Amino acid sequence: MTKINWLVATVLLLIACAPDTERFTLVADVPELMNSVLEPAAEFYWDAVGYILDENGVREIRPNTAEEWEAVRNAAFIIAESGNLLLMDGRVRDRGDWTALSEALIETGQQAIKAADLRDASAVFDAGAEVYYACANCHAKYAVETLRPNDVRSDTTSS
Numbered sequence: 597m598t599k600i601n602w603l604v605a606t607v608l609l610l611i612a613c614a615p616d617t618e619r620f621t622l623v624a625d626v627p628e629l630m631n632s633v634l635e636p637a638a639e640f641y642w643d644a645v646g647y648i649l650d651e652n653g654v655r656e657i658r659p660n661t662a663e664e665w666e667a668v669r670n671a672a673f674i675i676a677e678s679g680n681l682l683l684m685d686g687r688v689r690d691r692g693d694w695t696a697l698s699e700a701l702i703e704t705g706q707q708a709i710k711a712a713d714l715r716d717a718s719a720v721f722d723a724g725a726e727v728y729y730a731c732a733n734c735h736a737k738y739a740v741e742t743l744r745p746n747d748v749r750s751d752t753t754s755s
């Protein structure tokens with residue numbers, strides 16, 4: 597290899613090894629990520645299954661059509677991938693608990709995807725609970741004023 601080729605190879609290697617944070621543009625800060633990305637997806641997932649008690653008795657809510665299941669699955673992907681977004685430079689708070697709690701969100705999001713893949717309403721309900729704990733555990737440490745998101749199942753002020 598000629599000298600100039602070595603130089604090119606070295607420069608390419610340096611580019612490949614350089615941190616590529618400058619290639620990202622953080623559009624949402626953490627509150628915006630929560631309000632505009634994560635919370636709507638989580639609410640959609642939580643609302644997808646459950647029971648409603650009205651004057652006609654108890655009614656089960658669950659996805660029925662292929663499109664409805666796909667929408668639930670899409671929400672689960674947003675939940676899981678949001679864990680990665682929380683780990684990006686500019687959002688990550690530390691490499692300890694924050695990282696572990698973000699990874700927990702990724703894992704529970706993956707469970708949520710699997711439940712939707714199986715089209716199993718009760719698995720979606722259970723995965724929804726795990727997602728809820730992943731949110732609440734992080735808020736308990738990093739956002740005590742938020743503590744818990746608006747999970748309809750735990751919200752006693754709405755019917």
Ligand code: HEC
Nearest residue numbers: 626627630634635638697698701730731734738739742745
């Ligand atoms: C790894 C940590 C972490 C996880 C996981 C997490 N959050 Fe948060 N969340 C935060 C932090 C930190 C704040 C406070 C943001 C601030 O004010 O800087 C917050 C705030 C919020 C807020 C209020 C935003 C505002 O306007 O201040 C909502 C709503 C919210 N989270 C929803 C959720 C939901 C829903 C989930 C789970 C599906 C979730 N969060 C999971 C860290 C997390």
